Amino acid sequence: MWTYFIHGDPSPSVQAFLEGLGKALEAQGFRLELTEEAPNLVLNAIRKEAPRPYRRKAQATFVASVLELPQKPEDPIRELYPYLVRALSNVLLAYVPGDGVTFLTLELGHYEEKEGEGFYERVAARLRPIACSRLVLNNVFIPDLEPELWQGDELTESMHRAGKKLKEWDLLPAPFPIEEILPPEDLRHVKRLYGIGGLSYGNLSVRKDETRFWMSASGVDKANLREIGRDILMVKGYDPEQNAILLSVPPHVEPRRVSVDAIEHWMIYREHPGVGAILHVHAWMEGVPATPFNYPCGTYELAQAVAEKVREAKDPTQAVVGLKNHGLTITGRSLDEILERIEGKLLRTVPMT
Template sequence: MWEYLVHGEPTPRVAALLEGVGQALEAQGFRQNPQAEAPNLVLNAIAPENPKPYRRKAQATFVASVLELPHFPENPLQNLYPYLVRALSNVLLAYVPGQGVKFLTLELGHYEEPEGAAFYERVAARLRPIACSRLVINNLFEPDLEPELWEGDELTKSLHRAGKRLKEWDLLPAPFPIEEILPPEDLRHVKRLYGIGGLSYGNLSVRKDERRFWMSASGVDKANLKAVGRDILMVKGYDPGRNAILLSIPPHVEPRRVSVDAIEHWMIYREHPGVGAILHVHAWMEGVPATPFNYPCGTYELAQAVAEKVREAPDPTRAVVGLKNHGLTITGRSMDEILERIEGRLIRTVPMV
């Protein structure tokens, strides 16, 4: 049984929205439990002048903050993203009574559900994949990286070159300055719960050998990937018992966390020995197969959905998979080969549906 609770002080119209969405969630297998210590989903009503967060106690709790507005802003990312971050949310629901809800995700996706027939059911259906997902963002660092790799190798140099080219193509969206948006207490809470060092978008990796791969770190400048353990990390496995990514690091380095999509890359490399590199960008290509749900980044469910689409591709070693309302995951024999294939073919605006 999945549990949810309502938090905050909703306006009368937001209260009516949350009641309707709550009933729709219950019809889809959820149970409201106001005393839940670690609910699957929190519907957090916030106000524009003071978007108070729900201070979750477990990574497994997903927070959907709900904000009433008189109208939708022309630039939803610029105008609404700070509310999403300040409220420590996984997703923001901007509600304009009589018009509908605009969803905004941490990964920069934004899409609408207009009011009309089955409105509450449609909003609940958007929230369900988020609430039922399992994050795989814990990292276990082991100081066992071979000394000859402490300064990197030809593969890490290929990641450095790729990051530079992505910057030249304007495919590295400027990260939101989380340190400037959140007050110190909330920033400490987020870092304690998730180990987040910053918000940045896109990631890339290259296979090292049969079981290991180099991957970009989380929250770093992808246009300047250099230092092993800080900008680039060696992923050596996934521990399902501890639900954590295993990493080899030099013993003298205070490491950064690997990209949240490491579980997705791990699944693809494990299943397809011919895949030598993987690139994820917030862009699009015409006619690509896409995942059916907008799963959050770093979840096992998103990794499974992408891995399934790679498996179905005519050539899994040269696949292009769309992540719904998010971007692309692209496999290749090498990072240079991926960049050659996609140059000039990418659409910077991801379609939101």
């Protein structure tokens, strides 16, 4: 059974909201936990003047912070993101009594649920996929990369070219300086739990051989992918027992973590030998099939949902899959081929539903 825990100092309006939401969660299979013994979901009531974080003890705990506002924010991302980050949340629920809730995720997804019939059930249904997801963020670094690859190859050079092109297209947004929003202690906490190296969005990878692929690191400047082990890493597998991505690195480099979407790329490459490259961008295309839930990035469930859509595509080697409220995952024979195929077709604004 999934569990939830209530934390913080709620106002009377937020207290009533949490009680209604709690009943809806219980109807969907959750149990209220009275202690902090690793709950699946924490509902953290915060105040604007001092958004108190909940310091989770494990990656498996997802935190939804609830912030009461007098009116709906005009620009949810810019107005709410600092609260989401300061409260160390996976998702923020900005609650306006009598109106509804605006959700905001770490990946900049934002969407609303209006008050009315079934309000609490709808909010609970939004939270359930987040709370029940399994993060795959651990990295195991193995210093066994072949010396001839320490300086990269023609494939990593194609990643460098692609990153520069994405920068030209303004598809590498980094609107929030996380280092300025969080104090050092909280920043270390976020990096340790979620592998976030900064708010640089998008990632790309290219297949090296039957079992391995190069992939961009987390939080690096995607417009300047150069150093092996720091900007670009070699993914060699996934260990389900450790729930970790396995990486080959040069022995002389202190490596960065690989992108949180590595599990998603690993699933696609393993199932589709014809896929030679994968690109993920925070943009949209009309008419694309999309994943049914707003799963968090870096979760096994999101990877499965995207892999399923790629499998259903007419040609899995040229698939375009929408990640609900988030962006696109695009497969191709090479990064150059992907970029040629999508040039001029991308919408900069991702629809939020």
